[in-house]
Amino acid sequence: MRFLSLFLVFFALVGTALAWDKEDHEIFDIVSALEQAEGKGTTFYSFLNIPSTASVKEIGKAFKTLSVTMHPDKNPNVKGIAERFARLGTIWGILKKPEGRKRYDFFYKNGVPKWKGTGYFYSRYRPGFITVSLFLALLTSLFQHLYLTLNYRRDLQRITDLIARAQTLAWTTPASSSSSRVGGAQGAVARLPVAVKDAKKKVLVPLTAGTGAGGRTVECMVWREGEVYLIEPTSPPSQTLLTPDLVSKPSFTTSTWPFLLLQSLQQKVAGSKIPESPVEEGESSEEQEAVVVKEAGKEKSKKESGNGKAVKRR
Structure with a gap:
């Protein structure tokens, strides 16, 4: 029982150390949705048609160009255009901030982890009480x-x-x-x-x-x-x-x-x-x-x- 308790404590500490925060979960979601909609291996930069070394000014310019051509009002009969337009805004919101771009570049270079933490899965698949x-x-x-x-x-x-x-x-x-x-x-x-x-x-x-x-x-x-x-x-x-x-x-x-x-x-x-059997301690x-x-x-x-x-x- 002592070994089991130590194992559970160790597992809890490791889970806490490897947990991702809310901003990371947002990146995980958009990366997953982007690959499902645009194809496997699609990145923020390839979606904006810019290199990964582009400056914030270049990223903003690419965003404005795509937001005009991808606007739902100009593409009323295109299926899924509203989702693509919303995805474009989310990507711009992440890359225009230094901290957000730093976080995304980390996953861009190292890959998105397979285990994203219990909080990530719980918030998306939220099981019921039963x-x-x-x-x-x-x-x-x-x-x-x-x-x-x-x-x-x-x-x-x-x-x-x-x-x-x-x-x-x-x-x-x-x-x-x-x-x-x-x-x-x-x-x-x-x-x-x-x-x-x-x-x-x-x-x-x-x-x-x-x-x-x-x-x-x-x-x-x-x-x-x-x-x-x-x-x-x-x-x-x-x-x-x-x-x-x-x-x-x-x-x-x-x-x-x-x-x-x-x-x-x-x-x-x-x-x-x-019938209960008496159990003596000590x-x-x-x-x-x-x-x-x-x-x-x-x-x-x-x-x-x-x-x-x-x-x-x-």
């Missing part, structure tokens, strides 16, 4: 779906790592010799296979890799076939099979807020309520992982028990 609302809903839903997907991958990796650590602790034993360290790296103790006598083994598995004796652990039952069960601290204790299926993959049409809002409204109309990463594993295990157990499948293994 269009803006739908766009914002779609944009925020995409960011929410991205956030949920990243959380899904993180939780999936946690469960996969927990299963692997449990299997390693159950069916291997630390090597006693210091020479058996993996790659010679300090702290990376090699583990040797043990003779498998029992069909299952109970182990305490750290929630985070590399956690010392003071780290938080969970109790797991590891079966020789490779299955790992989380032992729930209930009375009597129950076991939940740990699989990647415990983590639900987010769906854009069922996990993002617009669809959840519609679902909530439908249920309220139907007279039902959506939890550590280990506590969050334990909650993910246990809550997902309970949900999986309920689903399997509803389908007539056994979820407990003693």
